[in-house]
Amino acid sequence: MAAPVPIGLKAALLDAVRTKSGMVGTGMLGFLILLAILVPVFAPYDVIKAWGGTDAWQDNPKLAAPEWSEVFSGGKHLPRTIFLTPAGTPGGFLKFRTTENVSDGKGNWNNFTFLGLKKTFGFQADDFPSEMTVYLNTMFTQAGNLSKPPAISVIFQRPDNKNLTLLDDTPRLSTTDINRFPNTKSNAYAVSQPIKDTPSYKILDNLREWLIANNVTTRAEAYDPQFYVQPEVLLFAQLDRSMLSKSTAHVLKGDYSLRIELVGFENTDDANARGIVFGTVFGLAGTDDARHDLLVGLLWGAPVALAFGTAGALVVVLIQMILGAISGWYGGAVDELVQRAADFYLIIPTLPILILISLLYRPSIVAILFILVAFGIVGSTTKVVRSIVLQVKEEQFIEAARSYGAKKTRILFRYILPRVMPYTFALIALTVPAFIFLEASLSFLGLGDPVLPTWGHTLGLAYNNGALFYGFWWWIVFPVVGIIFATIAFALLGYAFDKVLNPRLREQ
Amino acid sequence: MGVVRHLAKRALFLTITFILAIYATVVIANGGGVIDKLLKDQIQFELRQRYANDQHYRQLPPEKQQEIFNTTYNATIEARGLNEPFVAKSFRYTIDALQFKLGLAINLHTSDGSRDVGAIIFERLPRTLVLFTVANIVAAVFGIWLGLWMARKALSPFDRGLTVLSVTTFIVPPWVYGILFILLFGFTWRIFPTAGWVSAPPPPQGPITDALPPVIAMGMLFGGFFFNSYVRAKYRRIGYAVMLGGLAVAAAWLIMPYDYYKDIEWHMVLPAIAVAFSIFGSWSYTTRNLVLQVMDEDFVFAARAKGLKERDVLNKYVLRAASPPIVTSLALTLVAAWTGAIITETVFNYPGLGQLFFVAISNFDAPVVVGLTTIYALLLVLTVFGLDLTYSLLDPRIKAMRR
Secondary structure, eight states: OOOOOOOSHHHHHHHHHHSHHHHHHHHHHHHHHHHHHHHHHHSOHHHHHGGGSSGGGTTSOTTOBOGGGGGGGSSOOOOOOEEEOOTTSTTOOEEEEEEEEEEOSSSOEEEEEEEEEEEEEEEOOSSOOSEEEEEEEEEOOOOGGGOOOOEEEEEEEOTTSOOEEEEEEOOOOOOSOTTOSSOTTOEEEESSSOOTTSGGGHHHHHHHHHHHHTTSSOHHHHTSTTOOOOHHHHTTBOSSGGGGSTTTOOBOOEEEEEEEEEEESSTTOEEEEEEEEEOSBOTTTOBOTTOOBHHHHHHHHHHHHHHHHHHHHHHHHHHHHHHHHHHHHHOHHHHHHHHHHHHHHHHSOHHHHHHHHHHHHOOOHHHHHHHHHHTTSSSHHHHHHHHHHHHHTTSHHHHHHHHTTOOHHHIIIIIIHHHHHHHHHHHHHHHHHHHHHHHHHHHHTTOSOSSOOOHHHHHHHHHHTTHHHHTOHHHHHHHHHHHHHHHHHHHHHHHHHHHHHSGGGOOO | OHHHHHHHHHHHHHHHHHHHHHHHHHHHHTGGGHHHHHHHHHHHHHHHHHHHTOHHHHTSOHHHHHHHHHHHHHHHHHHHTOSSOHHHHHHHHHHHHHTTOOOBOSSOOOTTOOOBHHHHHHHHHHHHHHHHHHHHHHHHHHHHHHHHHHHHTTTSHHHHHHHHHHHHHTTSOHHHHHHHHIIIIIIISOOSOOSSSSOSSOOOOOOGGGGHHHHHHHHHHHHHHHHHHHSOGGGHHHHHHHHHHHHHHHHHHHHSOOOHHHHHHHHHHHHHHHHHHHHHHHHHHHHHHHHHHHHTSHHHHHHHHTTOOHHHIIIIIIHHHHHHHHHHHHHHHHHHHHHHHHHHHHHHTOOSHHHHHHHHHHTTOHHHHHHHHHHHHHHHHHHHHHHHHHHHHHOHHHHHHHO
């Protein structure tokens, strides 16, 4: 037979947690809480403050899938990001530097610096890298018209010895701190997708000439406006006609080298380099179009969602509960007023007005919480609690309290509210997801907190950047899983409370 | 007379609520004057541009230029009614909105170029109504059917599994499912179109009768279902035949030539599934619980004692007694669907009211926002009033209580 309905607060809590759904829900919630505590320790808030900038993320590949998604690629080994670390670090570029003073025979001495940087790296993946970038720190005399920038050339050596010069350049930026990366005075050369009118743009023409020299294509074809040069594919592909398209090209595995040669016109000239061959997979949750490590954003979504949802639900449900109890207990004009207010709040279109406010005033996440609470002072909980109070009112222990002369307020707060409390647990647990989703909805529309990477925010960015269309599934699926996981935890808890407190639903 | 007085009281209250809600919207939509400032800046900018191209104006001395500019600017402000104090203006806007004089949009327009807010709204209203009504009906019928089944097999693993599924699915809003469904059915498996209302370019225009088969199919399926709920076992064969016929019509529709109307309906399938998927759980869970509660009542016991079949007891006695709360649930999910449409339609890029609302607020198009909120509030008020009406008809206790 069904056990009696637990009366106390503690009894209800314990009974609910002991049911199967209660246990699962508590377990999931416990996991989220653990995450919420651990995340700020391992990924401090500084990371989130840097979320809006680009500096902290520029070493990550763009739009990379999670590393473990390799399992679904049919046994392919997908490229990870390869860092070509600067000279002076273990396994970094090898550096050779010599200076020479040459006389022109008329008593003038020219001072030269010859410098070579070389880094060999193995490339064994079955797919092409997504990008390649070289950063070069140079030190030279920089004084307006008297500047003496060195001449550099970047040479790419392939396993099949079909080497090519990527570019020749005279760097514009000089730094005294050549060994420091990242450095605001680095000369950055984007090997893939070079921007027009930057020194790197010569790479495209150099690649065309290299293809012509190796009889892959004709001059006419190579300089046709339709001809599309993809450096990151051509550099790492087997040398034949199939290399012209990414879909047909084959990866040339083996040891590649990046060589940078520099001729400086002062004895003091010096240089150091750093390169990144970006992979197509990254970390546990991949990256987005701004190279953010999505794992950090996803993990930070948990404490934000938990705090927002619980705070909002607690405050709203407790206020509504107290108002509902007052309405049911005192009756009369108070009752009428509260009930009409509840009707009014149920009728006004909350979400449209909320979106409107968010758009006009751009509130922070805390302000949004206050607005939501203001819109939830009375509502469905008021009605539910009122009906429960109307029943409780007739019970004997209330009559007993009345008979020994307890004040009305005392009965309300000491006898009725504790009795009603357990019922509100279910309501709180079921209101938390509503708050999480409200925040997610606003963030999805781009109207949420401008700084925090909440789940809804990530989802909105993914949607607006065509993640669905291009198939960047990780950008969509993980935030959705996060939101659904959190809400299911609360839904199960709410269901467990419902089951314990609603005797007809109890298991026998 | 009690019912009439009760309804009259409700109508009065709902009208007051309606007026207050619209006044609140007018105040917020104009941002306490923010929009007015935007509009004034815009007028000033437009005037400057116009005069910058005016050779005659540019040859005048600077004082004269300033004078002409100020005169024109003030006249424009006056003509647009922007110089009144905000409070007076807000009352004027509210009265206009209440009379459905929705005015002209600032930026938005209908597909044939009209800037009349009423025309913009009524171009899109049917699309939202059709989509959400169909989705709600499908979810309701499926949910009630499932809930009855769960109640019949109460506490079995089947019931427990479906209860947990219902409880967890209805808490997630449709747009979250929408995104997942678009990713899976739209882009990965390429079964349904991914967004929009018609393909671009639209397929050839067919006869409007091509739009009928899905309507007929759905009508036959639900008709057969309801028929079977209320007739004796030996007539149920008819209901099953009708439902089979409905399936056949649906199958025939699938192989029909792909024309304009089929295209529109095909575009509505995925959003409708997403909406229905997020609603059916509340139906099945509510129905199950209510049925289990009613099942303990004496009159059900009496019906069983008469020797009626379990199925007839459920359909004729239990479900009828449980229907008033179910109607409440229907109204409330409909209300939630109206406002939830904003993000669902944005996700599916479905050109209904919800998407219009988002486009309007992104463009600071205050007249459209106010017009839409008026329509939303009206729909909500009408739904709640309809609920009151149904309640007073369905539930004899209300009559008794109010007398």
